[in-house]
Amino acid sequence: MIIDWGFLLGRLSLDALPDNIVTVLGALGGLFGVLLIVGLLTVTRRWSWLWKTWITSLDPKKIGVMYLVVAGIMLLRGLADVVMMRVQQALFATNGAGPIDADMFQQVFSAHGTIMIFFVAMGIIFGLINLIVPLQIGARDVAFPLLNSISFWLFFAGMALMNVSLAVGEFSTAGWLAYPPLSGLEYSPGTGVDYWIWALQIAGIGSLLSGVNFLVTIFTMRRKGMTPMKMPIFVWSVIGSMLLVVFAFPILTATLGMLTLDRTIETHFFTSDLGGNPMMYVNLIWAWGHPEVYILALPAFGVFSEIVPVFSRKRLFGYTSMVWALMAIAVLSFTVWLHHFFTMGAGANVNAFFGIMTMIIAIPTGVKVFNWLFTMFRGRISFKTPMLWFMGFITTFTIGGVTGVLLAVPGIDFQVHNSLFLVAHFHNMIIGGVVFGAFAALAYWWPKLTGFRLHEGLGVAAFWSWLVGFVLAFGPLYILGLMGAARRLDHYDASLGWQGLFVVAGVGVMIILLGVFFQVLQLAYSIWKRDELRVGTDPWDGRTLEWSTSTPIAEYNFAALDAVEQRDAFWAMKSSHVREEATKFSDIRIPKNSGFGPGIAAVAFVGAFAVIWYMWWLAAVALVVTIVLAICAGMREDVERTITAEQVAAIEKKLWRTRRA
Amino acid sequence: MSVQEEALEEKRLLSKTSVGFWLYLMTDCLLFATLFATFAVLRDATAGGPAGRDIYEMPLVLAETLILLTSSFACGLALIAMTQKNIRQVLIGLGVTFVLGATFLFIEVSEFTKLISEGHGPQTSAFLSAFFTLVGTHGLHVFIGLLWLSVLAYTIWRRGITSKLTRQLTLFGLFWHFLDLIWIFVFTVVYMMGVVR
Numbered sequence: 023m024i025i026d027w028g029f030l031l032g033r034l035s036l037d038a039l040p041d042n043i044v045t046v047l048g049a050l051g052g053l054f055g056v057l058l059i060v061g062l063l064t065v066t067r068r069w070s071w072l073w074k075t076w077i078t079s080l081d082p083k084k085i086g087v088m089y090l091v092v093a094g095i096m097l098l099r100g101l102a103d104v105v106m107m108r109v110q111q112a113l114f115a116t117n118g119a120g121p122i123d124a125d126m127f128q129q130v131f132s133a134h135g136t137i138m139i140f141f142v143a144m145g146i147i148f149g150l151i152n153l154i155v156p157l158q159i160g161a162r163d164v165a166f167p168l169l170n171s172i173s174f175w176l177f178f179a180g181m182a183l184m185n186v187s188l189a190v191g192e193f194s195t196a197g198w199l200a201y202p203p204l205s206g207l208e209y210s211p212g213t214g215v216d217y218w219i220w221a222l223q224i225a226g227i228g229s230l231l232s233g234v235n236f237l238v239t240i241f242t243m244r245r246k247g248m249t250p251m252k253m254p255i256f257v258w259s260v261i262g263s264m265l266l267v268v269f270a271f272p273i274l275t276a277t278l279g280m281l282t283l284d285r286t287i288e289t290h291f292f293t294s295d296l297g298g299n300p301m302m303y304v305n306l307i308w309a310w311g312h313p314e315v316y317i318l319a320l321p322a323f324g325v326f327s328e329i330v331p332v333f334s335r336k337r338l339f340g341y342t343s344m345v346w347a348l349m350a351i352a353v354l355s356f357t358v359w360l361h362h363f364f365t366m367g368a369g370a371n372v373n374a375f376f377g378i379m380t381m382i383i384a385i386p387t388g389v390k391v392f393n394w395l396f397t398m399f400r401g402r403i404s405f406k407t408p409m410l411w412f413m414g415f416i417t418t419f420t421i422g423g424v425t426g427v428l429l430a431v432p433g434i435d436f437q438v439h440n441s442l443f444l445v446a447h448f449h450n451m452i453i454g455g456v457v458f459g460a461f462a463a464l465a466y467w468w469p470k471l472t473g474f475r476l477h478e479g480l481g482v483a484a485f486w487s488w489l490v491g492f493v494l495a496f497g498p499l500y501i502l503g504l505m506g507a508a509r510r511l512d513h514y515d516a517s518l519g520w521q522g523l524f525v526v527a528g529v530g531v532m533i534i535l536l537g538v539f540f541q542v543l544q545l546a547y548s549i550w551k552r553d554e555l556r557v558g559t560d561p562w563d564g565r566t567l568e569w570s571t572s573t574p575i576a577e578y579n580f581a582a583l584d585a586v587e588q589r590d591a592f593w594a595m596k597s598s599h600v601r602e603e604a605t606k607f608s609d610i611r612i613p614k615n616s617g618f619g620p621g622i623a624a625v626a627f628v629g630a631f632a633v634i635w636y637m638w639w640l641a642a643v644a645l646v647v648t649i650v651l652a653i654c655a656g657m658r659e660d661v662e663r664t665i666t667a668e669q670v671a672a673i674e675k676k677l678w679r680t681r682r683a
Numbered sequence: 684m685s686v687q688e689e690a691l692e693e694k695r696l697l698s699k700t701s702v703g704f705w706l707y708l709m710t711d712c713l714l715f716a717t718l719f720a721t722f723a724v725l726r727d728a729t730a731g732g733p734a735g736r737d738i739y740e741m742p743l744v745l746a747e748t749l750i751l752l753t754s755s756f757a758c759g760l761a762l763i764a765m766t767q768k769n770i771r772q773v774l775i776g777l778g779v780t781f782v783l784g785a786t787f788l789f790i791e792v793s794e795f796t797k798l799i800s801e802g803h804g805p806q807t808s809a810f811l812s813a814f815f816t817l818v819g820t821h822g823l824h825v826f827i828g829l830l831w832l833s834v835l836a837y838t839i840w841r842r843g844i845t846s847k848l849t850r851q852l853t854l855f856g857l858f859w860h861f862l863d864l865i866w867i868f869v870f871t872v873v874y875m876m877g878v879v880r
């Protein structure tokens with residue numbers, strides 16, 4: 023009997039390897055990077071160190087750092103995609119030649135959008151939340167440490183899947199939201215859309231679990247005395263964001279699930295025949311997608327609301343209205359999704375409703391802007407890098423907001439829908455808001471986490487490069503959009519006279535890259551000169567609890583858990599001079615390391631890869647292993663270890679002494 | 684740790700896990716809400732294939748409903764027995780829950796296979812895609828519930844009723860009742876409203 027072993031590999035064959043020179047170089051570059059890291063780890067014998075102190079760690083501070091590292095690397099990859107698009111549009115788009123063909127151009131913008139939203143912006147947000155929230159609420163940990171690790175590793179697995187598509191197979195050509203019927207089986211029979219689906223599905227489930235985890239953390243683990251209205255405003259912004267995660271991500275999960283069914287067992291949810299309804303998909307994906315924007319933006323607002331008071335040396339103006347604004351934005355963000363497809367034929371009244379709802383969101387956002395400005399008013403402002411990023415944010419974000427309100431008018435939207443005007447608008451919000459927010463947060467909290475500052479001059483240089491580059495890169499897109507340039511064009515006619523503006527935009531990207539270069543340099547230089555840049559536990563004269571503990575921070579965060587009496591708890595402690603180092607300690611229990619997170623994520627990766635390539639037997643194996651792992655994770659016993667009071671005393675003594683030295 | 688601290692810790696754990704589990708249930712609710720919305724939109728998109736009233740077998744569906752509700756009742760009894768630390772009754776209650784749940788699933792799977800063998804599979808029309816997916820997702824949840832239930836029963840049998848198992852059993856109870864609730868909606872929206880129209 024002859025058995026056909028072909029089923030083992032599904033549709034995977036040597037054809038899956040890239041043949042286009044640009045992709046080959048990209049894939050080789052990635053492979054080389056991975057090999058380099060693996061080699062370095064092996065040569066320096068760091069594997070067990072890596073496994074014990076990072077990979078299996080359940081410490082949210084470590085997990086947060088890992089999120090940020092992944093997001094940073096993905097930012098570089100996303101930028102590489104941008105460079106390709108910009109080179110193509112500035113130099114080759116009018117004569118048809120050039121290194122990038124239409125199919126590849128589509129893969130590039132799809133990959134750029136997907137990576138930037140899911141693996142850069144989301145990574146930044148979850149990284150910051152992991153690092154800062156437990157500290158700010160004065161807790162020692164998150165509610166479910168193992169779940170937290172699983173979330174991170176699922177995020178990692180999604181990221182890995184996304185990047186593997188560079189070397190094995192192809193990526194989606196259907197844009198970052200993969201509208202059907204283009205993303206259906208009929209028009210995208212390859213593996214690209216499947217990679218997109220599974221990268222998002224796996225990372226998305228990780229986000230969902232994180233959402234639950236952090237809500238429970240904030241609801242149940244706050245320091246004694248920290249009533250809701252005494253919480254730091256960043257924590258409120260995280261509540262808003264995580265509520266949105268919990269409400270919106272299930273919609274994404276279900277929608278991607280249905281698209282998967284359409285593509286694998288050929289159901290007809292979103293096909294254009296047999297009753298399928300592609301518009302259903304567009305509605306569902308934006309019912310998740312619009313809240314997603316605020317999932318990213320709210321924590322950035324929170325970051326700035328922490329930074330502005332500290333660097334203005336004043337209390338936050340209008341704390342209560344800030345809280346209400348955050349919550350109002352969170353609720354309203356579920357009522358506007360249709361503004362993404364005004365042109366798709368819902369009646370005038372429907373469009374008017376969603377247009378007005380969209381404009382209403384500008385009100386709470388305006389409240390926030392004025393609160394920040396009033397906080398600065400008559401403050402003693404010091405323009406350190408975090409504050410510079412804030413200034414950059416407030417200007418770009420306001421411009422983005424104004425163009426957003428323009429787009430919310432259905433009549434105007436009919437003109438500029440799907441044009442570069444829109445692309446300029448959302449980058450204004452997302453770069454000005456989320457990315458600048460992340461850079462501000464990094465500069466602000468870096469000394470708390472490491473014990474030394476980042477070099478100020480290089481930070482300032484990076485800021486100005488980013489700001490100038492940003493204006494040059496996206497200003498022309500507004501004009502181009504008004505001139506009629508559609509988004510996602512790999513090609514246009516020379517007679518349109520667009521090329522000049524595209525060249526300017528390309529120059530803008532180069533200046534942004536210069537900014538990134540300064541940032542990398544800043545990190546490297548600051549780490550190198552860390553002794554000169556060393557600072558104490560509270561370098562900015564902070565107001566919230568994270569600044570009250572030692573630097574570096576002990577794995578249990580706080581040795582003693584004194585009750586909180588006021589908002590700006592640490593500020594209150596400092597000004598009433600009640601702050602003294604604890605002398606009496608008690609035992610602290612912290613979770614033991616666990617390999618379940620990386621394990622489950624590895625299995626998810628394999629399972630998804632198998633489904634993408636139709637290796638059904640492997641998918642089945644992965645499913646069974648997942649179930650077994652889940653059962654084992656549920657049956658774990660003895661998951662904590664104790665740090666005794668004496669050990670705590672010794673650790674504290676050492677940590678606080680390093681500060682004084 | 685002193686006994687007092689131990690008790691406090693246990694209370695804290697219980698509140699954390701139950702808040703977390705309620706939130707999880709809410710996310711699951713939204714997942715179903717999405718599928719229900721899709722079903723509502725695609726219900727009439729039969730594309731020349733059968734409509735709901737042509738294929739539903741209401742007596743069987745009614746039986747399914749009663750079986751699932753009874754299994755929830757048995758699960759409730761098991762939870763009461765748990766508070767009295769009566770291991771035997773807990774196990775009996777869980778056993779009955781399992782058998783009824785499995786019967787429910789069996790009926791559902793045979794309904795599905797019958798439809799598919801008659802050529803009314805999920806590929807036939809958008810309506811059937813939505814039908815199979817919505818009902819099937821509920822069935823998948825029941826299946827996962829059965830797995831969870833078996834593991835719990837096994838550990839209770841081996842280790843007795845520890846505080847951790849008490850917690851997990853409470854959560855399982857929530858889950859099982861939740862599936863009931865979803866089924867009531869499936870019964871009403873998918874089946875009842877399907878035959879009435």
Ligand code: HEM
Nearest residue numbers: 104107131132135138139143197198445452509510511531
């Ligand atoms: C840092 C500098 C960045 C530059 C220069 C840049 C540039 C671009 C360009 C040129 C496009 C394609 C426009 C077209 O359709 O012709 C694009 C699309 C897009 N970008 Fe960016 N981008 C940047 C950062 C980001 C960030 C940080 C995010 C999100 C967090 C983001 C999200 C997106 C999305 C979602 C798309 C749409 C992709 C699609 O059409 O499917 N970008 N960007």
Ligand SMILES: [Cu+2]
Nearest residue numbers: 312359361362
């Ligand atoms: Cu929107």
